[in-house]
Amino acid sequence: MDSPFDRTGADAGHPSAADPGATAADGAARAAAKSRRLKLWSTGITVAILLVLGAVAVEHVATEVDFAEVWAYLRGLPLWKVLEAIGFTIAGYLVLTLYDVSALHHLRIKVKYATVALASFAGYAISNNVGWAVISGASVRFRVYSVAGLSAGTIAKIVVFSTTTFTLGVAFMGSLGMLVGPHPVATLLRLPEWTVQALAAGVLAFLAVVCVVSGVTHKPVRIGSWSFELPSSKMVLAQIVIASAEIMLAGAALWLLLPEGHGASFFEFLGIFCAAMVVAMVSHVPGGLGVFETVMLLGLSAQGSASGVLGALLAFRFIYYVLPLFAAGILLVGWEMKGQSGPAARLWAKVRGRGPS
Secondary structure, rough: OOOOOOOOOOOOOOOOOHHHHHHHHHHHHHHHHHHHHHHHHHHHHHHHHHHHHHHHHHHHHHHHHHHHHHHHHHHHHOOHHHHHHHHHHHHHHHHHHHHHHHHHHHHOOOOOOHHHHHHHHHHHHHHHHHHHHHHHHHHHHHHHHHHHOOOHHHHHHHHHHHHHHHHHHHHHHHHHHHOOHHHHHHHHHHHHHHHHHHHHHHHHHHHHHHHHHHOOOOOEEEEOOOOOOOOHHHHHHHHHHHHHHHHHHHHHHHHOOOOOOOOHHHHHHHHHHHHHHHHHHHHOHHHHHHHHHHHHHHHHHHOOOOHHHHHHHHHHHHHHHHHHHHHHHHHHHHHHOOOOOOHHHHHHHHHOOOOOO
């Protein structure tokens, strides 16, 4: 009988150095551990930044904001300003549907625009308020697109493509705004204006490189274990144009509501507006509530009345976030009832007496 010492490490239940399965498993475990550490560090840094911003904002609000003036500003907003802000909001959400349209074009998939518009509008309206867009917005898209026959993998690609579109747009518009009008962001970060402009120019140069690389690279790009196919340079430019148009429309809705004496040009405003959106998104606070307003208040109140700026931000929150959320809810319920599937349709059938006994 063979001695126990004659057995190999693999036979004894221990993976050998030459076992490819064990090596891959070890690599995956190390990668997962590294990902958890990075996530922990990024969460800690984000929380620290938000705490600092919160402390500064509380001090700022306590010393410079008169809530009686905020209420007075809201009551005194002209109706035409509110209606124009609503118009820009509608236009902005219509442009948002092009995020999904361009994603489907890139994937060479045809879906009726009505379906795309519902999935995109409802997805963004809900994720803008709930936060965690990759989860909340994706769940709405999965519900609508799966009924249209799209697979879960395809829907995930649409979500990733749309997120990339927004990232390209906010990087371009934010950098352009800081390059042309660096003062609000420089004041907020307490940096020299030339430093802000240099950072903005660097981001714009990087976007130019992305466009060039996407035009000459036709093979999948690999970064570590990740592999993805770059869109064409024309598609990248289209993504930047679409997202930039949407950001400008959203910004215009808030711009109209600001007090007339705030003193910032539109491009100066866009720089701080994009910075506020990015910080709010990274914070994962539902809808960026309080985070977006804090950055905007700190960036713009030095240009004019802090009470007026806060009043405009509250009006914008209702117009750009709350109203679309109600509209999305009504559209989704109506769609579910019309399709005679899903919980809303079953509930409606029971109310009408057509449900199962």
